[in-house]
Amino acid sequence: MIATFFLIALLQIKVPDAAQVLGPPQGPPLAGAQLERRTMELSSELRCPVCQGLAIGDSPSIMAANMREQARELLSRGYTREQVLSYFEKSYGQFVLLKPKFQGVNALVWLLPVLVLAIGFVIVVTKAKRLEKTPVPAAGAAAVPEATSEVIDDPYLARVREMVEKS
Amino acid sequence: MNRTVLIVGIVIVAAIVFILFAGLGKDPAHIDSPLVGRPAPPFSLKAVGTGEMVDIEKLRGKPVVLNFWATWCGPCYEEHPTLVANARNLQPGVQFVGVVFNDDEDKIMRFLAERGTAYPTLLDAQGKTAIAYGVGGVPETFFINPEGKIMAKFEGPLTTEALQAELAKAMR
Known part of the structure; x- marks a missing residue:
């Protein structure tokens, strides 16, 4: 009797379903290692809404764990990567996509x-x-020693140079 | 040439200052919900304590204040008395509904027994309802109009003023 009651209660529980938002799945249902791999890949593309710039795949938060589980379930039902991303985007906005x-x-x-x-x-x-386009100086000009080619404006510098040359 | 560099520099700096200034008044944690203006995602969940099933679609005809919370959330303790007091004042013209996710039924029962309640509190065991509503951190509250459309979303603990201002959007 109690078991029947719980069974009825369980049957009546209805959480929002992706099918209402996305329509039918557009890919093959995934399972096993392939499902785990795809879930991991998707988890790196979705932002954890309660973290600071972390993907749901990298976050230890409960919210991120729930979102990973939701992504896994949708992939196992045959929803494609694009459909799953779109499902999260429809409730969280583009903010949830780590790649704009x-x-x-x-x-x-x-x-x-x-x-x-x-x-x-x-x-x-x-x-x-x-x-x-600027003209290259003539070949002869290049041979002139540097010290004499320079025009010295600074009188102090000129004096220093004079003294150095004398010594 | 120097003038060109100056003008380009001014344009770049002005653009950066404009972008920074535009973002100055915004709360960085706030996310605009794409659900505002759309039908509330349908769900039917079991109420903690009574075991009564509450179907959000059956609540059409009056505004609904849908509050997501949890016993592990600090600000939810602060917000709870406001919700209960307003529910006592405004029901049955407005329906209040609480949804708790990732929580323990015993802890919720204890919380409600100690702090009182005036409306059904539903258990969202795997957080799927919260995901469908784009809930990030709790508490978050949705204001649904009598036609079942989400008219506003409030993040963080509600005050009576905030609750009434947001609820007004769902009454029109």
Whole structure:
């Protein structure tokens, strides 16, 4: 009698189901070592919401353990990596994805470094070209000793140099 | 050339200052919930103590204050009296529901016996309901309108003022 009561209670418990959000699974159900490997991979892509920048795979918190378990269950039911990521994103927002998506303002994260590199490259090339155009001093000029070729503005320095040369 | 460098420098520094300044007033721990404005994920869980099944979909027709908490959460102790007092004042026009995850039924019973209760407290054994609601740290409270749509989410311990302000969004 008591067992039946608990069975009924258990049957009535209904937690929010991924199928309501994601529809049917789009991949094959996983099991064994493959399931563990995929769960590990996914766990490194999801951010633990109660930690400081940790993946759920690296966090010892209860919340992260629950999320790993949820990811494992969804993969075992045949939900794909993209579907599982999307499930978490739908409840936690893009914050939960450790790798931001290539869209909107986030695209700048990818585009800005490339743009800055390209601008730097253009600057370097332009400078190099300008240097190429500046006339090279005549061959004879290079043979002149350095000390005499320099124009000394500083009277003190000129005096020092004079004294050194004399001694 | 020097002028160009100066202008580029000013533009870069201004952009950085703008970004930092824009983020200054924000709480870094706050996450905008994508669930606000969407239907509350349906669940049916067992109430601690009474064993009564509470189905969130059956509560349509009145605003629902859905509070996620746990006995291992410090701020939840601070928040509990506010929730109980407001539930006593506002029910039955508004339904209060507590959801506890990753907790022990005995500890919850003791907590409620010592501190009182005025609404069902449901046990979310594996935290799946919490995940579906995007719960990070507890306490977190959702304000659901009579049509079953989440209208607001509050993170951290509620005060009466905060509760009433958020609840007003679910009453409209």
